[in-house]
Amino acid sequence: MLRHVATTLLLLIACLQYASPVLAQIALVTAADGPIRSLDRDQAEQLYLGRLSALSDGTPVRLLDLPNGEVRDNFYLALIGKNGPQTRAYWSRMVFTGRTRPPREVADVEELQDLMGRDRNLIGYLPVTALSPALRVLLMVAD
Secondary structure, three states, rough: HHHHHHHHHHHHHHHHOOOOOOOOOOOEEEEEOOOOOOOOHHHHHHHHHHOOOOOOOOOOOOEEEEOOOOOHHHHHHHHHHHOHHHHHHHHHHHHHOOOOOOOOOOOHHHHHHHHHHHHOOOEEEEEEEHHOOOEEEEEEEOO
């Protein structure tokens, strides 16, 4: 009996090593001292689908996107339900038809944080592990 339990435990540990990773938490953020105080999920969806460019109080908003990769794909999947290729196709259609332009793509999290320090009307997203006191969390979109 003890041998069976030990074998099962070792098998479980081996399986867990190769299990797919859990989605990391991703936060939608803005400058801590900026005019954007709050954002609900519907507003975030509408912004990141290019359907809104200002909040209901008239505050203009500019969006930032991280480069193509896992964080960006997880963000869009969690927020608007589109995977990476679907998101790229969506934005290609929006640009081609002249409806709107996609969020500005930054090189990395550091550039996103730097830009937010200079422009208080920016909204972006990043893994919660990259949060800093200079940023205000508006919405958690994946976990």
